[in-house]
Amino acid sequence: xxxxxxxxxQGLGSxxxxxxxxxxxxxxxxxxxxxxxxxxxxxxxxIAKRYGANVxxxxxVPLSDGAGEVIAIGEGxxxxxxxxxxVANMFADWTEGAWVPxxxxxxxxxxxxxxxxxxxxxxxRSLAKIPDHLSWEEAATIASAGVxxxxxxxxxxxxxxxxxVLALGTGGVSVWGLQLAKAAGARVIITSxxxxxxxxxxxxxxxxxxxxxxxxxxxxxxxxxxHGAGADIVLETVxxxxxxxxxxxxxxxGRIGMVGGLDAGQPQLFGLVAKNAVLGGITVGNxxxxxxxxxxxxxxxxxxxxxxxxxxxxxxxxxxxxxxxAHIGKVxxxxx
Amino acid sequence: MKTWELGDQKGIASLRMAERAEPKPGxxxxxxxxxxxxxxRRDIGIAGGTYGAAxxxxxIPLSDGAGDVVAIGxxxxxxxxxxxxxxxxxxxxLDGTFDPSVRNxxxxxxxxxxxxxxxxxxxxxxxxxxxxxSYAEAAALPVAAVTAWSVIxxxxxxxxxxxVLTLGTGGVSIFALQIAKMNGARAAITSxxxxxxxxxxxxxxxxxxxxxxxxxxxxxxxxxxGGxxxxxxxxxxxxxxxSQSLAACAPNARVGMIxxxxxxxxxxxxxxxxxxxxxxxxxxxxxxxxxxxxLLKAMDATDMKPVIDKTFAFDDAVNAYQYMVDSDxxxxxxxxxx
Numbered sequence: 001x002x003x004x005x006x007x008x009x010q011g012l013g014s015x016x017x018x019x020x021x022x023x024x025x026x027x028x029x030x031x032x033x034x035x036x037x038x039x040x041x042x043x044x045x046x047i048a049k050r051y052g053a054n055v056x057x058x059x060x061v062p063l064s065d066g067a068g069e070v071i072a073i074g075e076g077x078x079x080x081x082x083x084x085x086x087v088a089n090m091f092a093d094w095t096e097g098a099w100v101p102x103x104x105x106x107x108x109x110x111x112x113x114x115x116x117x118x119x120x121x122x123x124x125r126s127l128a129k130i131p132d133h134l135s136w137e138e139a140a141t142i143a144s145a146g147v148x149x150x151x152x153x154x155x156x157x158x159x160x161x162x163x164x165v166l167a168l169g170t171g172g173v174s175v176w177g178l179q180l181a182k183a184a185g186a187r188v189i190i191t192s193x194x195x196x197x198x199x200x201x202x203x204x205x206x207x208x209x210x211x212x213x214x215x216x217x218x219x220x221x222x223x224x225x226x227h228g229a230g231a232d233i234v235l236e237t238v239x240x241x242x243x244x245x246x247x248x249x250x251x252x253x254g255r256i257g258m259v260g261g262l263d264a265g266q267p268q269l270f271g272l273v274a275k276n277a278v279l280g281g282i283t284v285g286n287x288x289x290x291x292x293x294x295x296x297x298x299x300x301x302x303x304x305x306x307x308x309x310x311x312x313x314x315x316x317x318x319x320x321x322x323x324x325x326a327h328i329g330k331v332x333x334x335x336x
Numbered sequence: 337m338k339t340w341e342l343g344d345q346k347g348i349a350s351l352r353m354a355e356r357a358e359p360k361p362g363x364x365x366x367x368x369x370x371x372x373x374x375x376x377r378r379d380i381g382i383a384g385g386t387y388g389a390a391x392x393x394x395x396i397p398l399s400d401g402a403g404d405v406v407a408i409g410x411x412x413x414x415x416x417x418x419x420x421x422x423x424x425x426x427x428x429x430l431d432g433t434f435d436p437s438v439r440n441x442x443x444x445x446x447x448x449x450x451x452x453x454x455x456x457x458x459x460x461x462x463x464x465x466x467x468x469x470s471y472a473e474a475a476a477l478p479v480a481a482v483t484a485w486s487v488i489x490x491x492x493x494x495x496x497x498x499x500v501l502t503l504g505t506g507g508v509s510i511f512a513l514q515i516a517k518m519n520g521a522r523a524a525i526t527s528x529x530x531x532x533x534x535x536x537x538x539x540x541x542x543x544x545x546x547x548x549x550x551x552x553x554x555x556x557x558x559x560x561x562g563g564x565x566x567x568x569x570x571x572x573x574x575x576x577x578x579s580q581s582l583a584a585c586a587p588n589a590r591v592g593m594i595x596x597x598x599x600x601x602x603x604x605x606x607x608x609x610x611x612x613x614x615x616x617x618x619x620x621x622x623x624x625x626x627x628x629x630x631l632l633k634a635m636d637a638t639d640m641k642p643v644i645d646k647t648f649a650f651d652d653a654v655n656a657y658q659y660m661v662d663s664d665x666x667x668x669x670x671x672x673x674x
Contacts, residue, residue: 098587098588098614099587099588099613099614100587101587101612101613156616240604240607243607252433252434252435252436253433253434258607258610258611259611265604266604267604267605267607268604269575269578269593269605269617270575271619272593272617272618272619273593273594273619273620273621274619274621275434275619276433276434276618276619276620276621277618277619278491278616278617278618278619279610279616279617279618280610280614280615280616280617281607281609281610281611281612281613281614281615281616282611282614283611283612283614
């Protein structure tokens, strides 16, 4: 079978095609015929050796997101059966409960082989069944960006109908946040540097779009758009460079879920105290959150925003497209 | 009756004694014969004119107090004459999430407080005192103990076996230590004084670190927790200590920043551990009446006694303020009234 490997991790050029024997069926594992995979920003970091401890072998298969069909199961597998359409939680061992750092030990596309392959042997406890209305390409976008957005909105943010949700930018987490928030009766504000992208997210249901290039004090624009109340939940997908404005834009008792980079800017946190706001570090989520999120996706018939689909053999082009930041929603690869 | 007033708020010396007519309760109000009050750090700022906008010169100071109900106005149903009571200092924040409007009815700040022989308090904010608790003990609680409870229970959802870190030995910190212990948690506390740390050990502290001799106190705490770090931080040190507090955190830690003590950071705090460890940081502006009721129930059940450093007479209230500024106190400073 064909796979992609991360090679020497010196940048996009390191991505290399390889051929391997078919995976064997082992205890507790399912063999998945991969039908589609999806890229995340961190895949660009991994291929450039800028993510985590950077001790990955050259033969590591990348990508933490994908979807496929179970074609074989090992001994002791009870949760899925042959023929099931499934996705996997990014942290394969994080099935329930609170975060522990050891979960990085089984992280698809980082510390264990990921989805850039024709067939994947996956720990069955990490798998979840996908709703019928989703195509393979749509389902492939769920696991990391979708679960991250769900974690911020629900377990962390306790979203209620009528809340205002602010999402920064039009990347995967923000667009998933938009769609899940709308399904829950919330009002959604999205920022972008492009009016064209804002028009697209409005078509997906965003109530208000703010161009942060033409409105640099977008935090004030959020307050104006909410009659001074601010956003109840913020998907802070950018990092410390935007955090001061995110706190300014937050409501009293606001919940700010932080997933972005933490290396730029000098955030002013005083507003957290004045507003009794909560700032939370978010590391994707557990399988329970994935299952809950899929229930919402199925009930609301959410169609994930797939920006562009590449062929499996064009994997490097998919990476290059993601790096160009021209996308809205997810960059997907088809595997057949 | 005798009462203290803020005066022109140029410092502690501005506090002045005045004679007033006995107050009569309006609708929804109770008159309390005050038996004891206590001081908080913010009272120094209020007396010095540095805590929010200037207050009327006749404002009666202090957010914390306790006494007996001696009269009730029309439409008061929750208390009766003779009840022993204290009160939630945000008198309109009875339950639920924070609303900035609660600052409009804050005892000793935006409405008259407790440093008087007879106080007029909105009856809805009153909280009955357990029988075995003294007035001085009850008067020690409203701001500092409820703040500690708000971080540890409201935000932190403490479980037995958790580790709670608090910084310094002021009112909030000592209550944090005691509330942690009553919940079956381990308590870690820092101070610049070995003598104070010894006192904290007597109060049940499991891990004590002198931050003068161990400037890397976050590492010291991590070492003493087997490398795991702490589950809840009652961040009384403000933004200046936040980077080290975050570095001392276990995965999924809950960190409560105490409003009045936060100050402004000289350097931006290092937030890096927050994402990797799924840490939650929340601003805490004291707590609700419901939290106060829960706290009193817990104190009654576990026989927890507030640590009162020193008690001053009503006529010597200025000296109580000065003692808070000058001394190395532990826990609370109380004024006895009547």
